Amino acid sequence: xxxINPGYLxxxxxxxxxxxxxxxxxxxxAVCSRCEPDELSFLESIKSYKTxxxxxxxxxxxxxxxxxxxxxxxxxxxxxxMEDGRRQMVGLLLPSDFVGRPGRRTxxxxxxxxxxVLLCRFDRTAFENLLTKSPALSNRLLEMMLxxxxxxxxxxxxxxxxxxxxxxxxxxxxxxxxxxxxxxxxATGKLLFDLPLTRxxxxxxxGLTLETVSRQISALKRDGVIVLDGKRSVTVPDxxxxxxxxxxxxxxxxxx
Amino acid sequence: xxxINPGYLxxxxxxxxxxxxxxxxxxxxAVCSRCEPDELSFLESIKSYKTxxxxxxxxxxxxxxxxxxxxxxxxxxxxxxMEDGRRQMVGLLLPSDFVGRPGRRTxxxxxxxxxxVLLCRFDRTAFENLLTKSPALSNRLLEMMLxxxxxxxxxxxxxxxxxxxxxxxxxxxxxxxxxxxxxxxxATGKLLFDLPLTRxxxxxxxGLTLETVSRQISALKRDGVIVLDGKRSVTVPDxxxxxxxxxxxxxxxxxx
DNA sequence: CGTCGGCTTGATTGTGCTCAACCCGGGTGG
DNA sequence: CCACCCGGGTTGAGCACAATCAAGCCGACG
Numbered sequence: 001x002x003x004i005n006p007g008y009l010x011x012x013x014x015x016x017x018x019x020x021x022x023x024x025x026x027x028x029x030a031v032c033s034r035c036e037p038d039e040l041s042f043l044e045s046i047k048s049y050k051t052x053x054x055x056x057x058x059x060x061x062x063x064x065x066x067x068x069x070x071x072x073x074x075x076x077x078x079x080x081x082m083e084d085g086r087r088q089m090v091g092l093l094l095p096s097d098f099v100g101r102p103g104r105r106t107x108x109x110x111x112x113x114x115x116x117v118l119l120c121r122f123d124r125t126a127f128e129n130l131l132t133k134s135p136a137l138s139n140r141l142l143e144m145m146l147x148x149x150x151x152x153x154x155x156x157x158x159x160x161x162x163x164x165x166x167x168x169x170x171x172x173x174x175x176x177x178x179x180x181x182x183x184x185x186x187a188t189g190k191l192l193f194d195l196p197l198t199r200x201x202x203x204x205x206x207g208l209t210l211e212t213v214s215r216q217i218s219a220l221k222r223d224g225v226i227v228l229d230g231k232r233s234v235t236v237p238d239x240x241x242x243x244x245x246x247x248x249x250x251x252x253x254x255x256x
Numbered sequence: 257x258x259x260i261n262p263g264y265l266x267x268x269x270x271x272x273x274x275x276x277x278x279x280x281x282x283x284x285x286a287v288c289s290r291c292e293p294d295e296l297s298f299l300e301s302i303k304s305y306k307t308x309x310x311x312x313x314x315x316x317x318x319x320x321x322x323x324x325x326x327x328x329x330x331x332x333x334x335x336x337x338m339e340d341g342r343r344q345m346v347g348l349l350l351p352s353d354f355v356g357r358p359g360r361r362t363x364x365x366x367x368x369x370x371x372x373v374l375l376c377r378f379d380r381t382a383f384e385n386l387l388t389k390s391p392a393l394s395n396r397l398l399e400m401m402l403x404x405x406x407x408x409x410x411x412x413x414x415x416x417x418x419x420x421x422x423x424x425x426x427x428x429x430x431x432x433x434x435x436x437x438x439x440x441x442x443a444t445g446k447l448l449f450d451l452p453l454t455r456x457x458x459x460x461x462x463g464l465t466l467e468t469v470s471r472q473i474s475a476l477k478r479d480g481v482i483v484l485d486g487k488r489s490v491t492v493p494d495x496x497x498x499x500x501x502x503x504x505x506x507x508x509x510x511x512x
Numbered sequence: 513c514g515t516c517g518g519c520t521t522g523a524t525t526g527t528g529c530t531c532a533a534c535c536c537g538g539g540t541g542g
Numbered sequence: 543c544c545a546c547c548c549g550g551g552t553t554g555a556g557c558a559c560a561a562t563c564a565a566g567c568c569g570a571c572g
Contacts, residue, residue: 080413083505088416090409103399108406131395138394139387143359145401150364152408153346157336159415160344160463164560199519207416212560214520231519231568249339420528455551468528470552487536487551 019049024120029096030070031144034136046126052076052113058099059111067121068100074117075196078109079204089205091152094178098144102128115196159207162247167206168216169245172226176236191236220245277303280376285352286326287400290392302382308332308369314355315367323377324356330373331452334365335460345461347408350434354400358384371452415463418503423462424472425501428482432492447492476501 021027021044032043049072052058058076059065071093078091090109093099099119101107131138158170179193180186195202199217203210220226225242227235236242243250277283277300288299305328308314314332315321327349334347346365349355355375357363387394414426435449436442451458455473459466476482481498483491492498499506 078409080409082413082417082503084503086417088413090412101402103402109409131398132391135388135391135394138391138398142387142394142398142401145398145405146357146359149401149405149408152405152412153334153336153365155412156346156408156415157338157344159412161338161342198517209561210519211521211562215560218520247338247340454549465529466551467530467553471528474552 024072026070026072026096026120030120031098031137031141032070034140035134036136039130039134039137042130043122043127046123048121050119050121052117052119054113054115056113057110058113058117058119059107061108061110062106064105065100065107066124068098068102068124068127069119069121071095071097071099072118072120075114076117077112077114077197077201077205079112080109087204088207089201090155091148092205095182097148098141100124102131102141114201164206164208164212164216165219165245166247167208168202168213168220169225169242170248171202171206172220172234172236173239173242173246175234176239176242187239189239191239193234193236195232195234280328282326282328282352282376286376287354287393287397288326290396291390292392295386295390295393298386299378299383302379304377306375306377308373308375310369310371312369313366314369314373314375315363317364317366318362320361321356321363322380324354324358324380324383325375325377327351327353327355328374328376331370332373333368333370333453333457333461335368336365343460344463345457346411347404348461351438353404354397356380358387358397370457420462420464420468420472421475421501422503423464424458424469424476425481425498426504427458427462428476428490428492429495429498429502431490432495432498443495445495447495449490449492451488451490 021032021040024030027033032040035043047069052074061080073095076093076099077089078093079087079089081087092114093111099111102124105124131141158167162170173187175193175195176191177187180191197205199210199213202208203213206213208216217226217228221228224237225245227237229235277288277296280286283289288296291299303325308330317336329351332349332355333345334349335343335345337343348370349367355367358380361380387397414423418426429443431449431451432447433443436447453461455466455469458464459469462469464472473482473484477484480493481501483493485491
């Protein structure tokens with residue numbers, strides 16, 4: 001299902017299109033979404049594309065980062081590993097998400113492609129330069145970082161207080177929503193999507209062991225909350241039912 | 257020890273000074289630290305101070321927020337509560353930290369003063385207005401949010417992968433560092449500081465129960481890692497020893 | 513056909529949670 | 543002045559959920 005496409009080969013269909021920002025699938029959501037034409041053409045002059053195969057590292061913790069950029073397609077993980085090998089994923093980068101830390105030469109985390117990833121990269125210092133001059137760019141980036149901060153905080157609630165079953169359900173709900181978004185619909189009723197992560201990656205994200213992830217997925221299957229087709233393809237017969245399992249507030253109380 | 261100071265009364269010694277930004281103790285670290293004189297005087301025209309007593313709410317989740325601002329002194333907690341009462345602290349606001357979400361009318365979290373807090377507030381819409389025009393302001397805020405994001409991610413590692421003892425040790429190390437910072441020294445050797453949080457608040461921050469917090473503190477005391485004087489006053493005989501207990505990388509390997 | 517990675521399932525263990533009793537110090541009211 | 547209460551904290555006993563250790567399955571690939 002996942003194609004391996006080394007960056008030095010001319011990649012598949014979509015990729016040629018992305019040499020033009022006008023055709024970019026994430027144009028309206030990425031950092032550059034509010035830039036003026038002159039800013040855009042400057043960005044275009046400092047950008048380059050690179051494809052990473054599933055499993056390939058985009059950057060290691062502590063390594064100097066010459067670029068910043070946006071995920072155009074695919075999923076990448078941001079994670080931290082302790083000396084004794086315990087690992088925690090601290091972020092999941094999806095299309096239009098921003099990679100890198102303007103103002104710092106290194107990132108403190110490993111960033112690894114979970115599926116094949118197409119990255120739109122900008123030279124870091126040139127980008128930082130534009131950032132100091134363009135409120136459109138810095139305000140958009142600020143907004144995106146505030147959203148990431150909210151996401152990180154929601155994840156803190158999950159890691160600190162949710163049960164294993166709630167954690168798995170929450171993750172499945174995120175994937176379901178994300179998938180619905182990509183097809184420009186809302187997540188309701190019956191849904192079908194693929195898991196972009198292995199059991200171990202899910203475990204690293206959820207602060208669990210892979211055995212517990214596997215067991216809880218089996219339990220949700222047994223209880224009819226989900227139906228599996230193979231290991232990676234998931235059907236959710238009733239999204240509301242899945243949401244009940246996440247422990248989150250049932251959005252929309254009785255109040256109008 | 258903690259004075260109750262309603263904002264409409266003229267508060268204690270330090271507070272009169274803070275009507276002038278020039279004397280502000282957090283001047284060099286807050287959002288406004290890189291503003292030009294004209295921007296500063298605009299900010300000065302839209303600012304007001306308010307003191308919150310320990311335990312008092314600064315804002316509730318979902319409530320409309322008319323202001324954004326900076327913590328001048330004291331400690332505030334940012335937390336999220338689930339329907340069934342489980343609570344997770346997702347941030348700790350210390351002097352110079354920013355409160356509020358420009359671009360959104362509400363915050364999704366409760367913000368509560370843990371000790372007495374002095375807040376320097378700006379009208380939200382006026383602040384947002386300045387933000388779109390001032391790269392100095394928006395870049396400083398961006399930088400601060402990136403730091404908060406890093407802190408949140410470090411906390412995710414703690415919540416997902418550390419043991420109870422490591423969690424407590426990590427929190428104590430944070431307080432120790434913070435205290436050393438305030439006295440403009442580095443955390444090394446023997447240290448003495450106060451806990452700004454109750455056992456329950458620590459538990460909410462660490463994703464533990466208050467009983468576990470209490471037990472682990474007792475254990476660290478028994479093992480000589482810390483010495484307690486009363487419930488709140490802590491002596492760390494050897495900071496390096498405490499760091500060993502956090503599970504974090506021993507910074508500075510053999511490599512030069 | 514054998515191997516290997518990703519996954520599932522089982523048995524057992526252990527860390528941290530739950531429930532519960534009790535301590536301590538400060539404030540209040542009789 | 544003392545009795546009482548109350549919030550915050552400590553400690554204990556038992557339990558449960560997820561971790562650990564271990565075996566085996568399944569499908570892809572050489």
